[in-house]
Structure formats: C-alpha cells, structure tokens
Amino acid sequence: MTESNQRIIDADDKGLDAGLALFDEAKVRRIIKKVVDEEASPRLKAYLSTCVHCGLCSDSCHYYLSRDKDPAYSPAGKVKECLLPLISGKKITPAILKKAAVVAYTRCNLCKRCSLYCTLGVDIAYLISVVRRICHLCGVVPHYIQDTANSHSATFNQMWIKDDEWLDCLYWQEEEAREEMPEISIPVEHEGADVMYSVIGPEPKFRAQLIYQAAVIMEKAGINWTFPGTRGWDNSDMCMYTGDYETMGRLKKAHFDTAIRLKVNRIVMGECGHAFRSVFDTGNRYIGWKTPPIPIVHAVEFYHELLTENKITIKKKLATPVTFHDPCNIVRGSGLHEMARTVVGHICETLIEMEPNREHNFCCGAGGGVINCGPPFKNERVLGNRVKAEQLMAAKAKGADIVITPCHNCHGGLEDIIQHYGIDMEIKFLSDIIYETMEI
Amino acid sequence: MSHTLYAFMTGLGFQLALAICLAGTLFKLGLFFKRVIKKDAAFLTFFSFWYASRSILFHLIPFASRNSRLNPQMTTISTIFHAAVITLPLFYSAHAVLLSDSGILFLPRFPEIVSDTLAVAGVAALLFFMGRRLLLRDVRFISSLMDYLLLGSLMVLFSSALWARFQMPGFLLASLIHIIAGNLLIASIPFTRLSHIFYMPITRGYAGSEFGGVRMVKDW
Structure with a gap:
C-alpha cells in the first residue's frame, strides 16, 4: 500500500x-x-x-x-x-x-x-x-478548530489576543517601521478615514511584519486609513466552518459595526481568503445584508488599484521567476484571478503558471477550516493534496523558485506540502514582494 | 386480455401516467418554492435568470464546459442518449400517430432511419452507462439499487421498442412491455432521480446565479 x-x-x-x-x-x-x-x-x-x-x-x-x-x-x-x-x-x-x-x-x-x-x-x-x-x-x-471558535466567541479574534495586546502590537510595528521611515504612523481609531484596514488574528500573533509592510504601502500610496482599536479588527471566521453560524453572525456584525462607527468609506482586507468569504459572501447574508453594508476590498483589488493608478512606484521588478497559487475563496469566491495576475505582472519579471489555474485551480488543502483542525489531521491533509505538490514541482521544473499566494491559509497549506514533498520553493504574499520592490 | 391492456395503456393509462407526472412535478416544485420562501431568502435574492441561463447553457452545450472536455466519451454518449430519450417519445412515427390520433399533439415525424439509429444509439448508451456503474470504482461506490433499477427500466424501454419496431418474434408482447415501461417511467419522473429533468434548471441555475452574480466568476 x-x-x-x-x-x-x-x-x-x-x-x-x-x-x-x-x-x-x-x-x-x-x-x-x-x-x-x-x-x-x-x-x-x-x-x-x-x-x-x-x-x-x-x-x-x-x-x-x-x-x-x-x-x-x-x-x-x-x-x-x-x-x-x-x-x-x-x-x-x-x-x-x-x-x-x-x-x-x-x-x-x-x-x-x-x-x-x-x-x-x-x-x-x-x-x-x-x-x-x-x-x-x-x-x-475537532478540538483545535473548536478552540479557535471559542476564541472568536470570547475575544472576537481567532488567536485569544487581548484588546491591549492588539494595540501593543500596532505600536510595536509602528516603532519598527519608524526605523526605516521616521515620519510613518499607524493610525488607530481615525474617524472618517477612507479605509479601515482589517486583518486576521494570525497577523499580530505570528506575522506581524505584514502590519509593518501594510503601513509602509499605505504611507507611500498616500491612503487615508485606519486600524480599529477595538474588537472588530479581526475579519477572520472559523465559526463559519465549524457550523457555529450564531457566532459567525456576531463576528461579522462587530466587524461591520466597527467600520460604520469609524465612518470609513470602505474596508480593505489583508491577504486572506476565508475571511474574505466570510465578510463578502457568507457572514453578511447571515445577518441579513444582501451585500456587505460597506464596500469590501480584498488586498488583491487594493494592490491592483495602487499599481494601475500609479499610487506606488515599483523601482525594479523581482527577477526571480514566480508561480501564482489562486486562493479558492478569492477566485471561485470573487473572480479576482486576472487582477492578481496584473499585480504580479507589475512586480515580477516572470510568472510561470501552474495548470490548471484561475477558477479551475486546485485548493491548497488548508481551506475550509481543515488546517485549523490541527495536528491530528495534518497527515490526512498533506496526503490529500499530492496533486498540488505535483503542480508546484512542475512549476519548479520550469524555473519558478517562489510561489505567491495572497491568502494566509494557503500559506499554511502550501508550507506543509512543500515540506512534506521536499519541494525547494519559497512562499510569499503579494505584499512581501510589493514592499521589497517599491520605491520607499 | 392483451388488447384490453394495450388499449388501457395507450389511453387512460397514458393519461394517468402523464397526470401523475405533471401533478407530482407541480407538487414537488410547489413544495420547493414554498420552503424557499420560508427558509431560503438567499435563493430568491440571488437567483438571476441571466446568470442561471448562462450557466445552464454552458453545461448543456457539449464540450463547452471544462469537465465535458475532460470526459469526451461520456459527453458524446450522454448527449446522444439525451437526444434519443427526449426526441423519440415525440417524433418517432408510431408515437406521433398515437399522439395525433388522441388529438393531443400534431408533430412532425422522424424518418425511420433517424429514429432507428437513435434507438440503437440509446441502447448502446445505456450499456455504456451500466458498464460505468459496474466497472468504475468511484461510480460503483455511490450507486444504489435505485440507480441500477432506473438504468434497467430504461434498458427494457429501449430494447422492447426495438424488438417491437423490427417485429421480431413476440413483438406484440414486446410492444405491450414497452408501453407499460414507458408509462411507469413517465409517472416516476417526480419521485426518482429522473426529477433532475425539472430540478436541473433550479440547481444549476442557482449555482450559476451565485457564481456569476455574486462571485463574478464563470462556472463551467
């Protein structure tokens, strides 16, 4: 066998x-x-x-x-x-x-x-x-995903982050960013801003550099933006996947209520797929909105806007060949595949496609809350996505050294696949490369 | 006895089968929409005739969807089968005579070569479907007794039709079997997997509405 x-x-x-x-x-x-x-x-x-x-x-x-x-x-x-x-x-x-x-x-x-x-x-x-x-x-x-749902229910974020820890993380990242750009600030609770920027719990917990990078991109693009300082900053939602729709409704209401309280024109979300599904498609329906009460803009759409309207300048495109993994929730969930490729075209010299791609992509294997079911099911998840490993290997054989994917879950899923099948590839977010290649 | 049965099955029996089919379909659709109004506001909110039609069309036109291109044999054979099973009941000359005699419908009639070819192709397609169900591991795994019975019933319907058409020995019995099988299948439409005939525009249509209207992505 x-x-x-x-x-x-x-x-x-x-x-x-x-x-x-x-x-x-x-x-x-x-x-x-x-x-x-x-x-x-x-x-x-x-x-x-x-x-x-x-x-x-x-x-x-x-x-x-x-x-x-x-x-x-x-x-x-x-x-x-x-x-x-x-x-x-x-x-x-x-x-x-x-x-x-x-x-x-x-x-x-x-x-x-x-x-x-x-x-x-x-x-x-x-x-x-x-x-x-x-x-x-x-x-x-399953225990791990239920623990995440419990965190959502108690703290309105998926990582048991306390209210003061969220603010501490923002100030810490602001300090870090000021070493590079002394004038930069990370606005918090700025009423009347154009953009409320929301992220998922793992950003302050594990990937705080993404907050720093987002601040730099916002600053250079001249965006009038703000982070919420209260509950409602986390747009993620594992309750949607456990079947706890009541808590899903509470989470989405808190998110929209926060944006309405801050009187922003739109919510820009970080690079996450499942959160986008929840805010754009599922959670809003549960609380009775046909469409979200405030326009929801995924990071891919936002970067597309910044690059095509020349709000940021790319000084030199990334020379390393890349491939692009389409996150299901923004591709079959919102048709953002062509915009994503336009963004990649602005920041990278060579894009090597995996087949099939766009709306016919294969999932990373982490989505739908599967990765959140934790270690007891990791083996099942990785063995269940050999086809993605084969896609990555084929892209690697054509020269791709980096796989870009604008989704946190996809990062987790692809990391495990790359490690298990021994593929020599690096995984990046779009913002990693934008930050790396833009004029600062 | 057989003449009485024949007369019943082509007269009142057929009308009864048709009535059960129509009433059953109306009942099922009525129940569906009653429940939709009560429980599924999203269905009514997001259903879009434009996107539903687009999706249905791309899934019905052979080789327009990616999956139909990935399975060329199945696409070709199921297209031929559906062409046979939809057109023969209406345009095969003997059926058309019965329909016009009853004063229900006056339709053009297929030349014999067309209806004979379609009927033979229909039997071949059913053998192919049965072969898939028995031999392909994934299809066998999800097949239930009802799936085999349905295929068997269709096999009886098509083969008895050919038997009667070519007047092979015992063709009168074969034609009686054909008429009984046909009536039973018509009556069973709302209560078996044949209900995909009327559910498909709803299920594929709703998928198309969600993908096209909400998620702005093509779904074929």
Missing part, C-alpha cells in the same frame, strides 16, 4: 471524543431533524434527489486525485460517507457520527471546485456544511 492510498480510519481527537462521550441518539436525531427540516435550504433535498450518481465530480477533487482515486474521497463519495448515514433514518451510533465529523471537517475544503464540474449544479460544499452544522450542534467538533 502506498502512502497516498492509506485511508486514515480512526482519528484520535479529544474534541470529537469529548463530544461523543455525551452521545445520545435521541438528541442527535432531534438535531438532525431540526437542521434538515427547519434550517437547511430546500436545495438540500433537491440536490440529493437530482444527483444521478454519475461520478463526473470525482476528478474535480484534489483529495480523490491525490488518494489514488479512492472513491470514498470523491465529492459524491464523501456525501455518501457523511450526510446519507445521518439522514437515512437508520440507527445512528457514535462511530457513524464520528465518521461524519471526520469526513466533513477534514476531507473537504469547501472549495466549491466540484460545483463547476457537476452539470446538475449539485453544491457538495453546501451538503458538507450541513453535516458540519449538525456536528456543531451535537458538540462533536
């Missing part, structure tokens, strides 16, 4: 086990009935009724392709493995519920690629989300 066709059968996760210790079949059935009959869209039953089991979605899934075409990893196969046993009316055991949770949380990135490959338009990601919702209400959620 090769590495890639070992199916991970029994996952040891204390979050799942703690939830299953309280298993009560009658309660689980009530939850399933509530979700399916009261909460879920009637599309759920339409999808299940209309799917003709043709298997044409199989090859769209990176898990299926990477796991030597094991049918349990095909999109329709995953629905069979996790949703159907819960709604079939047959006995539900702790083992069945655990398997449903493992499949739904760790074997599907909700990347929606299969929706492009199903003639009938069956939205597998939606079906998997329904299973996650059921598991959330049953309290059967």
Whole structure:
C-alpha cells in the first residue's frame, strides 16, 4: 500500500471524543431533524434527489486525485460517507457520527471546485456544511478548530489576543517601521478615514511584519486609513466552518459595526481568503445584508488599484521567476484571478503558471477550516493534496523558485506540502514582494 | 386480455401516467418554492435568470464546459442518449400517430432511419452507462439499487421498442412491455432521480446565479 492510498480510519481527537462521550441518539436525531427540516435550504433535498450518481465530480477533487482515486474521497463519495448515514433514518451510533465529523471537517475544503464540474449544479460544499452544522450542534467538533471558535466567541479574534495586546502590537510595528521611515504612523481609531484596514488574528500573533509592510504601502500610496482599536479588527471566521453560524453572525456584525462607527468609506482586507468569504459572501447574508453594508476590498483589488493608478512606484521588478497559487475563496469566491495576475505582472519579471489555474485551480488543502483542525489531521491533509505538490514541482521544473499566494491559509497549506514533498520553493504574499520592490 | 391492456395503456393509462407526472412535478416544485420562501431568502435574492441561463447553457452545450472536455466519451454518449430519450417519445412515427390520433399533439415525424439509429444509439448508451456503474470504482461506490433499477427500466424501454419496431418474434408482447415501461417511467419522473429533468434548471441555475452574480466568476 502506498502512502497516498492509506485511508486514515480512526482519528484520535479529544474534541470529537469529548463530544461523543455525551452521545445520545435521541438528541442527535432531534438535531438532525431540526437542521434538515427547519434550517437547511430546500436545495438540500433537491440536490440529493437530482444527483444521478454519475461520478463526473470525482476528478474535480484534489483529495480523490491525490488518494489514488479512492472513491470514498470523491465529492459524491464523501456525501455518501457523511450526510446519507445521518439522514437515512437508520440507527445512528457514535462511530457513524464520528465518521461524519471526520469526513466533513477534514476531507473537504469547501472549495466549491466540484460545483463547476457537476452539470446538475449539485453544491457538495453546501451538503458538507450541513453535516458540519449538525456536528456543531451535537458538540462533536475537532478540538483545535473548536478552540479557535471559542476564541472568536470570547475575544472576537481567532488567536485569544487581548484588546491591549492588539494595540501593543500596532505600536510595536509602528516603532519598527519608524526605523526605516521616521515620519510613518499607524493610525488607530481615525474617524472618517477612507479605509479601515482589517486583518486576521494570525497577523499580530505570528506575522506581524505584514502590519509593518501594510503601513509602509499605505504611507507611500498616500491612503487615508485606519486600524480599529477595538474588537472588530479581526475579519477572520472559523465559526463559519465549524457550523457555529450564531457566532459567525456576531463576528461579522462587530466587524461591520466597527467600520460604520469609524465612518470609513470602505474596508480593505489583508491577504486572506476565508475571511474574505466570510465578510463578502457568507457572514453578511447571515445577518441579513444582501451585500456587505460597506464596500469590501480584498488586498488583491487594493494592490491592483495602487499599481494601475500609479499610487506606488515599483523601482525594479523581482527577477526571480514566480508561480501564482489562486486562493479558492478569492477566485471561485470573487473572480479576482486576472487582477492578481496584473499585480504580479507589475512586480515580477516572470510568472510561470501552474495548470490548471484561475477558477479551475486546485485548493491548497488548508481551506475550509481543515488546517485549523490541527495536528491530528495534518497527515490526512498533506496526503490529500499530492496533486498540488505535483503542480508546484512542475512549476519548479520550469524555473519558478517562489510561489505567491495572497491568502494566509494557503500559506499554511502550501508550507506543509512543500515540506512534506521536499519541494525547494519559497512562499510569499503579494505584499512581501510589493514592499521589497517599491520605491520607499 | 392483451388488447384490453394495450388499449388501457395507450389511453387512460397514458393519461394517468402523464397526470401523475405533471401533478407530482407541480407538487414537488410547489413544495420547493414554498420552503424557499420560508427558509431560503438567499435563493430568491440571488437567483438571476441571466446568470442561471448562462450557466445552464454552458453545461448543456457539449464540450463547452471544462469537465465535458475532460470526459469526451461520456459527453458524446450522454448527449446522444439525451437526444434519443427526449426526441423519440415525440417524433418517432408510431408515437406521433398515437399522439395525433388522441388529438393531443400534431408533430412532425422522424424518418425511420433517424429514429432507428437513435434507438440503437440509446441502447448502446445505456450499456455504456451500466458498464460505468459496474466497472468504475468511484461510480460503483455511490450507486444504489435505485440507480441500477432506473438504468434497467430504461434498458427494457429501449430494447422492447426495438424488438417491437423490427417485429421480431413476440413483438406484440414486446410492444405491450414497452408501453407499460414507458408509462411507469413517465409517472416516476417526480419521485426518482429522473426529477433532475425539472430540478436541473433550479440547481444549476442557482449555482450559476451565485457564481456569476455574486462571485463574478464563470462556472463551467
């Protein structure tokens, strides 16, 4: 048996086990009935009724392709493995519920690629989300992602960052930046600014240099901007992925309320995919907005604006050949692939494309909250994305030494793939290269 | 006895099958939209006839979508199968005679070579579909008893049609089997996977509306 066709059968996760210790079949059935009959869209039953089991979605899934075409990893196969046993009316055991949770949380990135490959338009990601919702209400959620959701609920950010720590981080980065540009400041709580810049929790926690870089870019572009000094600065949202929609609604409301309080014209978001999905597409709907109440601008769109309107100047393009990984949530989530390539064209001399790309890209394997399920499922995640490693290797063979991706989750996912498969490539954000190549 | 059954199946039986199909479809669609109004405001808000039509069109035109290009055999064969199963009930001469005699529809009739070719191609396509279901690991994994029964029923429908058409021994029985199978399949449309006939514009259409109207990206 090769590495890639070992199916991970029994996952040891204390979050799942703690939830299953309280298993009560009658309660689980009530939850399933509530979700399916009261909460879920009637599309759920339409999808299940209309799917003709043709298997044409199989090859769209990176898990299926990477796991030597094991049918349990095909999109329709995953629905069979996790949703159907819960709604079939047959006995539900702790083992069945655990398997449903493992499949739904760790074997599907909700990347929606299969929706492009199903003639009938069956939205597998939606079906998997329904299973996650059921598991959330049953309290059967992987420990690491649940901890993140708890952090969201308690602190309104995903990294347990306290309010004063957020401000400390901004002042620290301002100090760092002043060594390079003595006049620079990182504005906080500046009412009436044009832009509220929001980031995800891991930026102040692990990647604080991105805040510094953003400040330099804003300063040089002459943007009237501000960071919020209060809760609402974090645009990320793992609750959207655990199935905790109530907390998702609270998070998005806090984010929009903060922008409205600051009377800004628009929210510019850092380079993150899932947060964009939550703010631009999912969270706003939950709290009743057809579109976000304030225009949402992803970093890719913002950099595109700065570069095409000559608000910043690139002194010398990066000579090292690069490849570009399309984050699902801004490509299939917002069609930003061409803008991203324009940005890359402004800052890099050579772009080597991976195939397939743009809206047909393969996910990084980290999205949909899968990377947030933590170490117990890392092996599953990395083995489930051999096709991405092959794409990267092919780009490397053509000369690409750097992979750019404007998404935090993609960075995490690609880092693990690069390490596991031994690919000699560096991963960068667009802002890393803009900062490196712009006139300061 | 068989004459009485034949008369029933081409008369009242057919009308009954059609009525069950139409009533069932209306019931299912009515229930769907009733629930949409109650539970899924996003569906009504984001459904766009423009983007839905665009998506449906690109997924129906052979080789327009990437997946149809990646699976040329399946695309060709399923296109031919659907052409046969949609047109033959209306334009095959014997069906057209029955329809015009009943005063329901007066339609042009296929030349025999066209309908014979389509019917043979339909049987070949069904054998291909059955082969996929039995031999391809991923398709077999998700196949249920109902999927095999549905394919089997269609196989009976097409092969009995050819049997009767070429008047092979026992063709009267074959034509009776064909008519019964046809009526049963028509009546089963709203209650089986054949419901994709009327659900597809909704499901693919909504996917197209979300991708095109909200996410500004093509979905084929």
